[in-house]
Amino acid sequence: MLELIVAIFILFSLIIYALLGGADFGGGMWNLLAFGPRARQQRDAIAEAIAPIWEANHVWLILIIVLLFTGFPPAFAAMMTALNIPMTAMLLGIVLRGSMFIFRQYDVKEGAVRRRWNTIFGVASFLTPFSQGLTLGALTTGQIRVEQGRILTGFFAGWLTPFSMACGVFALGLFAFLAATYLTLDTREKPELQNDFRLRALWSGLALAPIAWVVFETSKEGAPYMYHGLTRWWEPVLLVWTSVCAITALAALWWRRFGVARVAAIGQVTLILVGWSLAQYPNLITPDVTVHNAAAPERTLRLLVMALGFGALLLLPSLAYLFHLFKSQESR
Amino acid sequence: MAMSLGFHIIFAALGVGMPLLMAIAEGLFLRTKNPVYLELCRRWAKGTAILFAVGAVSGTVLSFELGLLWPKFMADAGAIIGMPFSLEGFAFFTEAIFLGVFLYGWNRVPPLVHWFSGAMVAVSGMASAVFVVTANAWMNAPAGFQFAGGQFWDIDPMAAMLNRASFHEVPHMVLAAIIATSFMVAAVHAFFRLREPESAFHRAALGIALAVAGVSLPLQFISGDASARAAATLQPAKLAAMEAHFRTETQAPLLIGGVPDEQTMTTRDALSIPAGLSFLVAHDTKAKVAGLEEFPRNQWPNVRIVHWSFDIMVGSAMAMLAVLAWIAVLRMKNRRPLDNRSALRALVAAGPLGFVALESGWVVTEVGRQPWIIYGVMRTEEAVTPMHGLIVPFTVFSIVYIFLGIIVTFLLRQQFLEPHA
Numbered sequence: 001m002l003e004l005i006v007a008i009f010i011l012f013s014l015i016i017y018a019l020l021g022g023a024d025f026g027g028g029m030w031n032l033l034a035f036g037p038r039a040r041q042q043r044d045a046i047a048e049a050i051a052p053i054w055e056a057n058h059v060w061l062i063l064i065i066v067l068l069f070t071g072f073p074p075a076f077a078a079m080m081t082a083l084n085i086p087m088t089a090m091l092l093g094i095v096l097r098g099s100m101f102i103f104r105q106y107d108v109k110e111g112a113v114r115r116r117w118n119t120i121f122g123v124a125s126f127l128t129p130f131s132q133g134l135t136l137g138a139l140t141t142g143q144i145r146v147e148q149g150r151i152l153t154g155f156f157a158g159w160l161t162p163f164s165m166a167c168g169v170f171a172l173g174l175f176a177f178l179a180a181t182y183l184t185l186d187t188r189e190k191p192e193l194q195n196d197f198r199l200r201a202l203w204s205g206l207a208l209a210p211i212a213w214v215v216f217e218t219s220k221e222g223a224p225y226m227y228h229g230l231t232r233w234w235e236p237v238l239l240v241w242t243s244v245c246a247i248t249a250l251a252a253l254w255w256r257r258f259g260v261a262r263v264a265a266i267g268q269v270t271l272i273l274v275g276w277s278l279a280q281y282p283n284l285i286t287p288d289v290t291v292h293n294a295a296a297p298e299r300t301l302r303l304l305v306m307a308l309g310f311g312a313l314l315l316l317p318s319l320a321y322l323f324h325l326f327k328s329q330e331s332r
Numbered sequence: 333m334a335m336s337l338g339f340h341i342i343f344a345a346l347g348v349g350m351p352l353l354m355a356i357a358e359g360l361f362l363r364t365k366n367p368v369y370l371e372l373c374r375r376w377a378k379g380t381a382i383l384f385a386v387g388a389v390s391g392t393v394l395s396f397e398l399g400l401l402w403p404k405f406m407a408d409a410g411a412i413i414g415m416p417f418s419l420e421g422f423a424f425f426t427e428a429i430f431l432g433v434f435l436y437g438w439n440r441v442p443p444l445v446h447w448f449s450g451a452m453v454a455v456s457g458m459a460s461a462v463f464v465v466t467a468n469a470w471m472n473a474p475a476g477f478q479f480a481g482g483q484f485w486d487i488d489p490m491a492a493m494l495n496r497a498s499f500h501e502v503p504h505m506v507l508a509a510i511i512a513t514s515f516m517v518a519a520v521h522a523f524f525r526l527r528e529p530e531s532a533f534h535r536a537a538l539g540i541a542l543a544v545a546g547v548s549l550p551l552q553f554i555s556g557d558a559s560a561r562a563a564a565t566l567q568p569a570k571l572a573a574m575e576a577h578f579r580t581e582t583q584a585p586l587l588i589g590g591v592p593d594e595q596t597m598t599t600r601d602a603l604s605i606p607a608g609l610s611f612l613v614a615h616d617t618k619a620k621v622a623g624l625e626e627f628p629r630n631q632w633p634n635v636r637i638v639h640w641s642f643d644i645m646v647g648s649a650m651a652m653l654a655v656l657a658w659i660a661v662l663r664m665k666n667r668r669p670l671d672n673r674s675a676l677r678a679l680v681a682a683g684p685l686g687f688v689a690l691e692s693g694w695v696v697t698e699v700g701r702q703p704w705i706i707y708g709v710m711r712t713e714e715a716v717t718p719m720h721g722l723i724v725p726f727t728v729f730s731i732v733y734i735f736l737g738i739i740v741t742f743l744l745r746q747q748f749l750e751p752h753a
Contacts, residue, residue, distance in 0.1 A: 052436035055388055055428040059421070065395045066421040069406055070414025077407035080399030081717055088725045091396055092732065095389045099736050102385035106378060106743055296411035300489050303415060311422040318429045325433060325440055 003295035005305050006071040010064055015273050017060035019178070019266055022171075024054045026179025028097060028125025029172070030200060031118065041193055043118070046179075049186040051105060052326045056319065058098065070304055075284040075294035079135075082144045082151045082285075086131045086159050093128030096120055126172065133171025136276075137164035139285050140226045146288040163222025166215045173211050174269060177204040181249065181265045184258040198253055201261070205250050225286045229279030238275040242268055339733045340394055343387030345690055347427075348461050348506065349513020349544075350380040351454035354434075356540050358447045368536045373450075374438075376517075378747050381435050386740055388428070393729070400725075405705055405715035408484055412477055413467045415489035420463035427456040458506055465505045466498045472697065473497035473566045474706050497566055500559040501697070507552045508693060512686030514545040515652060519683020522676040529671065538670055538679075546656055552649065557612070563700075564613045564621070567707060569631060570700035572624045573638040575609055576602065584609040584621040589643055592635045597625065599639075633702040641695040648689035655682045 027046040034042040069076040080087060100121035104114055138144065138159035145153045180201035187193040219227040229235070249264035282290040295301065354376045361369035395417070399406050430452040437446060470476075476492030477484045518541035525534040563571040572578070576587050578597040586609040590602025607617040614621075624632055655678050662669035669675045705712040 052432040055385065056425065056432055058388060058392070059425045059428050062392055062395055062424065063418075063421045065392075066414065066417040069399060069410040070418050073410025073414065074407045076399050076410060077403035080396065080406070081403045084400055084717070087396055087400060091393050092728065094392055095729075095732060095736070098385050098389035099739070102382055103739055103743060106382050106747070296414070300411040300415065303489050304418060307415070307418055307422070311419075311425075315422060315425055315429075318426060322429045322432050325437060 002298060002301035002305055003071065003291050006067060006295075006301060006308075007291045009308055010067050010071070011273065011277050013060050013064045013067065015270050017057070017064065018175075018269055018273060020053070020057035021060055022129065022175040022269070023179045023182050024050050024057055025097075025125045025129045026175035026177070027183070028101075028122055029176050030179060030183070030197075032122025032125065036196065038193055038196060041190070042196060045183065045187050045190075045193055045197075047101075047105065049183060050101070053322065054098075054101065056322060058094075061094075067304070067308075071296055071301060072284060072291070072294040073296055075289045078144075078146045078151060078285055078289055079139065082146075082153065082155065082157060083135050083138055083159060084155055086134050086138070090128055090131035090135065093124045093131060097124035097128060100124065129171045129175050130168040133168035134159050134164045136171075137161075137167025137223070140276075140280055140283075141223045142225050142286045144285055144288075146285060161218075161222045163215070163218040166211065166218050166222075170208070170211045170215050173204055173208045174272070177201060177208060178265055178269060180204055181253065181258075181261050184253070185262055188258070194258075198256065198258075201253050202250060205246065205253070205265075208246070223286075225283070226279055229281075232279070235275060235279060238271055238278070242271040242275065245271060339737070340387065340390040341690065341694060342687060343383050343390060344461065344464075345509035345512050345687070346380075346383045346516075347387045348454075348457045348509040349517075350376060350383065351431075351450060351457050352510060353514065353517060353540055353544065354380060355447065355450040355454045356544070357536075358450055360540070362443060362447055366536075368532050371533060372537050372540075375747065377435055379744055381431070382740060382743055382747075384427075384431060386736060388424075390733075391424070401717050402705070402715045403717050405710065408710070409706065412484065412489060412492045413470050416463040416467045416470075416493050420460050423456045423459040423463060427453050427460065430456070461506050461509060462502050465502045466493045466495070468697070469497035469501040470495045471705065472501070472570075472701055472707050474709055479709055497562065500555065500562045504552070504555045504559050504693075507548050507555055508686070508690045510548045511545055511552060511652070512690045514541045514548070515679075515686040516683050517541040518545065519680045522679035522683075525670070526673060526676050526680070535670055542656070542659065545652075546660070549649070549653055549656060553653075556646075556649070561613060567701070568622045569624065569627045570633065570638070570697075571613070572622060572627075573633045573635045573700055574642040574696055576635055576639040577609060577621060577623045579625055580620065580623040582610065582618055582620045583607040584613075584619075584623075586612060587639075590639075592639050594632070594635055631703065633700050638696055638700045641692040641699070644692040645689045645696060648685040648692070652682055652685050652689075655679060 027050050031043050031046050034040075034046075036042075065076075068079075100117045104117040104121060138157075138161075141157075141161055141163060143153060143157045143161065144151070145157075180197045183197040184194050184201060187197060216227075245264045245268035249261050249268060252258070252261035252264060280286065282292060284291060284294055296304075354373050357369050357373040357376060360366070361373060430449040433441065433449040434446065434453055437449070441449070470492050473496045474492075475495040476488040476490070518538055521534040521537040521541065525531065525538065528534070560571065560574075563574070575584075576590065576592040576599040577584060578592075578599070583606065585607065586605040587599050587602040588605070590599040592599045609621055610619040611617045613619060624635065658678065659669040659675055662672060662675060701707055703711050703713070705715045
């Protein structure tokens with residue numbers, strides 16, 4: 001029971017991380033892809049939107065990691081061993097992205113050097129979410145086998161499959177869509193810029209459909225447990241709601257109802273992750289490591305749940321205050 | 333991992349020290365309404381933003397590396413010492429949130445709220461350090477579990493957090509971070525004051541940095557004494573290596589410097605203070621101090637590295653104390669130390685010493701614990717990942733860190749060269 005509470009909190013953190021941190025990555029992608037007469041304004045709008053909140057958004061990932069190694073230590077050890085290579089790639093992306101962003105913010109001089117920070121920041125914004133999608137995909141393939149804490153399948157199993165690659169690309173598309181949708185609200189005072197981001201959101205949102213289809217098709221072979229999970233009775237219900245959200249988001253973008261689009265996009269991402277985790281349940285690393293057999297002793301879990309409760313009491317109001325300050329234009 | 337840690341520890345220490353200085357500067361501004369303090373706070377805040385970002389990403393790398401490099405350690409120890417890491421996660425979260433408010437909220441929140449967020453950054457930065465160091469202390473003085481048949485039983489994370497090494501390691505590390513930061517800051521401002529002796533800005537900065545250093549450095553000697561005495565009971569092999577003390581004896585001499593030789597079990601060319609070690613360890617010149625000979629050879633840490641690092645740490649601390657004492661004397665004689673060019677030069681020279689002491693102290697505690705990763709329970713080689721070719725990520729991250737270090741220095745320099753009030 002306790003392990004489920006911790007697992008749900010991890011899923012919750014994962015969703016928030018995707019919604020906030022993911023959008024920051026998407027911002028980085030659009031930064032690299034900025035083109036047209038307003039490329040510079042686009043970059044500035046992105047930087048302004050991300051600057052006050054990206055560190056707080058990034059901490060969700062750290063929270064996921066520490067919860068994982070406190071609550072499910074053997075699962076953490078196995079993931080880090082089997083997926084050592086993509087995890088290292090992701091870390092490299094995180095280090096470069098974070099530091100390059102701050103460098104481009106604080107470098108006083110304009111010019112070539114600053115553009116270089118910008119480029120590295122953009123490239124790292126692609127590398128990181130791709131590795132993250134890849135990693136999550138690899139955990140569900142069923143190709144990583146673990147016996148008594150030992151990895152039987154080496155360091156290349158799971159993540160080099162078409163299915164995992166498709167998951168990586170899907171993460172890229174999803175975050176790009178999310179970021180462009182949020183940015184339409186951040187740029188509400190500049191209609192031209194807003195329209196730039198509106199078009200980007202529409203295109204990336206449309207591109208998600210074929211990518212999602214590829215993920216589904218490759219899962220038949222690439223992640224049979226997942227595919228089986230996806231075809232349980234409640235999945236179509238979730239799938240329908242996900243599609244409703246996706247279509248609502250696109251329609252709202254088309255008719256310039258940006259507030260609605262944001263809510264729908266948030267719903268879409270949340271449902272995708274909830275659906276994915278339900279199809280995966282109770283596995284952490286399919287099929288050998290589960291929420292139950294990898295859980296830490298009860299005493300640790302009980303303390304952890306208590307810490308989570310107190311932590312949330314302290315954290316959520318502060319976080320709400322931060323976003324209220326920087327994201328609600330109505331208040332000023 | 334060691335390299336990542338060595339890199340991260342600098343930024344983490346600055347992350348503990350800088351917000352404290354910032355909050356003091358803003359507090360002084362709110363009390364005195366002297367705009368110099370506000371300017372100072374803003375300038376420091378920019379530097380902190382850069383350092384914090386690098387600290388945050390290098391900290392992320394560490395949390396992953398625990399698993400990427402030491403999966404066996406984490407699989408067994410995660411349930412026991414994951415707790416402080418989780419709490420650290422929350423502390424870090426608080427820090428990031430309030431830093432966001434602090435850095436970008438100058439015009440959005442009332443002054444007192446702004447100061448409060450700065451103080452929150454300082455407090456949560458310190459809390460992070462406390463939690464992380466308890467985890468490290470646990471590796472030195474494992475507690476909160478039973479170990480039998482290669483398995484950990486009866487796990488109690490609270491007991492693990494409150495292990496016996498925490499009580500001396502935590503204050504030692506927090507003080508070290510504050511001292512290292514304040515000396516570095518003092519050095520930077522002393523350097524610029526030498527160039528522009530009229531500037532009230534650098535004078536104010538030096539005042540704050542030296543006051544903080546003046547309070548924390550003497551405390552550090554008390555804490556260091558407690559640490560050494562705790563090590564004597566908890567990890568006698570480490571203490572013996574720190575002091576290059578091979579033979580068990582009463583009235584043990586204190587050896588400073590010299591070349592320890594593990595084969596002949598002697599230390600050549602050291603400065604020897606009769607009965608000094610006995611006095612330090614037990615506050616009694618006749619006390620018996622266990623030497624390395626009490627322990628099997630395969631449980632010795634590398635004596636030379638530990639002994640030399642220890643001497644470097646203590647030496648740096650002594651040098652910093654000397655500089656501070658000199659400035660205090662000048663001040664008492666009303667000789668205006670902040671206008672004295674030699675005193676300012678000495679401060680510039682002493683700038684890196686805090687970090688030298690920090691890094692070498694860290695080498696003492698880590699290398700001194702070898703060959704154990706969990707003292708007396710798990711050896712380091714048992715815990716390492718089966719992954720091959722670790723040299724590749726190691727090289728890549730080394731290059732990245734060196735690169736980042738250069739850019740950070742460059743950017744900070746740029747911040748300081750900007751004209752100020």
